[in-house]
Amino acid sequence: MSQMLLNALLLAWRAIRRNLMRSFLTVLGIVIGVGAVITMVTLGNGATLMVSNQISSLGSNLLILRPGQQLGPGRDSAGAPNFKFADVEAIQNQVPALKAVAPVVGSKVTLVAGNQNWSSQVSGTTNDYFIAGNWNIAAGRQFEPEEETVGKAVCVIGATVKKQLFPRESPLGAELRVKNFSCEVIGLLAAKGQGAMGQDQDDVVLMPVRTAQRRLTGNQDVSTLMLSLRDGVAADPAMEQIRRLMRERRKLSDNEDDNFNVMDTKQIAQTLSGTIRTMTGLLGAVAAVSLLVGGIGIMNIMLVSVTERTREIGIRLAIGALEHEVLLQFLIEAVVLSALGGLIGIAFAFVTCLGLTTLMNIPFLFNPGINLLAFGFSALIGIVFGYMPARRAASLDPIVALRYE
Amino acid sequence: MNDSASAPLISLRQVVKTYGTGTAAFRALNGVDLDIREGEFVAIMGPSGSGKSTALNILGCLDAPTSGAYYFRDIRVDELTRNQRALLRRQFLGFVFQGFNLLARTSAQENVELPLLYRGEDTAHRHEASRRALAQVGLDGWEHHTPGELSGGQQQRVAIARAIVTQPLVLLADEPTGNLDSKRGHEIMELLVSLNREHGITIIMVTHEPDMAAYASRTVRFVDGSVDSDTRREAA
Numbered sequence: 001m002s003q004m005l006l007n008a009l010l011l012a013w014r015a016i017r018r019n020l021m022r023s024f025l026t027v028l029g030i031v032i033g034v035g036a037v038i039t040m041v042t043l044g045n046g047a048t049l050m051v052s053n054q055i056s057s058l059g060s061n062l063l064i065l066r067p068g069q070q071l072g073p074g075r076d077s078a079g080a081p082n083f084k085f086a087d088v089e090a091i092q093n094q095v096p097a098l099k100a101v102a103p104v105v106g107s108k109v110t111l112v113a114g115n116q117n118w119s120s121q122v123s124g125t126t127n128d129y130f131i132a133g134n135w136n137i138a139a140g141r142q143f144e145p146e147e148e149t150v151g152k153a154v155c156v157i158g159a160t161v162k163k164q165l166f167p168r169e170s171p172l173g174a175e176l177r178v179k180n181f182s183c184e185v186i187g188l189l190a191a192k193g194q195g196a197m198g199q200d201q202d203d204v205v206l207m208p209v210r211t212a213q214r215r216l217t218g219n220q221d222v223s224t225l226m227l228s229l230r231d232g233v234a235a236d237p238a239m240e241q242i243r244r245l246m247r248e249r250r251k252l253s254d255n256e257d258d259n260f261n262v263m264d265t266k267q268i269a270q271t272l273s274g275t276i277r278t279m280t281g282l283l284g285a286v287a288a289v290s291l292l293v294g295g296i297g298i299m300n301i302m303l304v305s306v307t308e309r310t311r312e313i314g315i316r317l318a319i320g321a322l323e324h325e326v327l328l329q330f331l332i333e334a335v336v337l338s339a340l341g342g343l344i345g346i347a348f349a350f351v352t353c354l355g356l357t358t359l360m361n362i363p364f365l366f367n368p369g370i371n372l373l374a375f376g377f378s379a380l381i382g383i384v385f386g387y388m389p390a391r392r393a394a395s396l397d398p399i400v401a402l403r404y405e
Numbered sequence: 406m407n408d409s410a411s412a413p414l415i416s417l418r419q420v421v422k423t424y425g426t427g428t429a430a431f432r433a434l435n436g437v438d439l440d441i442r443e444g445e446f447v448a449i450m451g452p453s454g455s456g457k458s459t460a461l462n463i464l465g466c467l468d469a470p471t472s473g474a475y476y477f478r479d480i481r482v483d484e485l486t487r488n489q490r491a492l493l494r495r496q497f498l499g500f501v502f503q504g505f506n507l508l509a510r511t512s513a514q515e516n517v518e519l520p521l522l523y524r525g526e527d528t529a530h531r532h533e534a535s536r537r538a539l540a541q542v543g544l545d546g547w548e549h550h551t552p553g554e555l556s557g558g559q560q561q562r563v564a565i566a567r568a569i570v571t572q573p574l575v576l577l578a579d580e581p582t583g584n585l586d587s588k589r590g591h592e593i594m595e596l597l598v599s600l601n602r603e604h605g606i607t608i609i610m611v612t613h614e615p616d617m618a619a620y621a622s623r624t625v626r627f628v629d630g631s632v633d634s635d636t637r638r639e640a641a
Contacts, residue, residue, distance in 0.1 A: 014511065318465075319568075
C-alpha cells in the first residue's frame, strides 16, 4: 500500500516535470501569496520588537504626562486643556518619587545658520529634560538658572542639526536663526540615533521653556511633561499620585473622566506595539487574500490541464488505472505544486525579509509558526482547489478520452 | 493445439450495444456471438460502421454491452462495475492503439513502466521488467528517448512494450499499423506474430488492411453489427 502511494507520488512528480514552465506559472500565485504573508508578519514582528526595545531603552523610570485621554487609536484629546507652568511646579513640589520633571513645548521650525537652512523640532524645556530623556552633553553646557528664568535666547542642538547647519566648524557660540529670532548655541547633545517610530532623535533643538513659550508658541501652555522616577521607586503609586494631583488641579468632579493621561514606558510600548500589531494583522489579511487568489489560479490551470491531458487520462484509464488512482494523482499533483509553491514562497520571504529588515534597520525575527502555517495553508489550498479538477479527470470515460483530439 | 477441448478464454453471447435512446438510437452491435480461445491471433475486419471498433471496446472491457453476456474465463464482465473492469484490464489485458498514445516528453522506459506503477510494483522490478519488454520489441538502448525522438515504427514498438510489460493474457490492437508505412507495418505485424507464437499471447486486432489481417490465424468479418464470416487458417 505504501508502494502504491509512493508510485502515485512518482506519477504526479513526472507529470509536473513534463510541464515545468506551466507548473512554475501555476504556483507563482502561491509563491507570492505565501511570500507576502510571511514577509508582512515577520516585518511586523520585527518592528514591534524594535519599538519595545527602544522604548525600554529610554529607561524604565520614565513617565509621560499628556493632555487628552490616551495615546494611540481612539485617542480623544479634543478640548482637553494643556498644562500650565504652575502644574509643573506643583508636581515638582508634591510628588517626591520624581527626580526630574521636564515640561516640553515646541514645534517644527525652520533653522538658518550662515547660508544653510534646515527644518527641525524645536522644544522648550528645562535642564530636567537631560535627565528624563537620558541625554548627555557632548560639548558645551546646559542652561544656566538665570537663562531659564528670564527666557534667554540660547539653545542646545542635536547631532543631526549640527551636521546639517555646522558641518565643519564647532557650533558653540554660533548664532542660530530660529524662525524669526536669533539664538546662541551653547551646547551639543551626544548622538542617540533612530527613535522608536523610526524618527531621527538627534534632529532636535532645545531651549529654555520660557524662551519657546514667548517666541514660538506665544502662550503659557505646556503640552507634555516628561517625568523621571527616582531609582528603585515603583511606578504605579507615583502615577496614581500624579493622577490625583492633576484631577484636583484641573477641578474634575468624581463623575468626569481624566482629560489627561500619564503613562510609563511599558504602557507606551504596549500601545505602540498594539498599533503595529493591528497594522500587521491588516497587511497579513490582505496578503492572505492573495494566497486565496493563488489557490484559484491553481484550480484554473489544473482544469485547463485536465482538458489538455484528456487523452493522457484515457491512456491511463485504458491500461488499468482506477478512478480513485487518477483522482489521487491529480490531487497529489495539485498538492505537490502548491506545497512546492509554499516552499519557494518561504525561501522568497526569507530573502525579502533579510533585505528589508537590513534596509529598514529593524531586527529580523524568524517566526517558525507563521512559516509552518503558511506552508500548511498552501498545501490545504492544493487539496481544496485541486479536488474539482481531479474529480473531473477521474470521471472521464476512457473511450471518449482516448478519442479526444 | 492442445487447449482446443478446454473452455474458450473469451465468449460473447448475444451481445447488443446501443448508442443513444428513442428514435435516435443506433445499434452498433446486433446480437454478436463470438468465442476466442487462448493463443489465437484474431483479426477483426469490416467496413466502417460495421461495429468492429465497438466490439473491440467491449472485448477490451473499456465498455459494457447494453445486453447479452460477456465471459472472460469464468468472469461475467457485463455485470462488473467500472472499477472492476479497470482491475480486469490491469491484470489480464494490454492495449495497442493506432495513434500510439504514448505520454509526450516522457522517456520510453517511463512510458513502459506506467502499467506497473498502477499495479504497485517497486522500482527494481519496474526497471527490470520495462527493460526486458523494450528488449523484446527490439528497442535495446532506446530506453531514455522520448516519443518525439523516435520514429513512428519505434513509437509503436514502445506502445507494444507497454502493453506486454505486465505479461497479459490478451493483447488488443486497434489498427496498430494504420499510422505507419507498409514496411514498418509489416515489421510490427511480424513482432505481433512472434509475441503470439513464442509467448502464447492471445491477440485481437482490428484492421481494415487485408494484407495485415493475413498475419492472423483467424479473421472475423463484421457487417452491420453482426459477425458475417469467421475463417480460420492453419498456421504455416
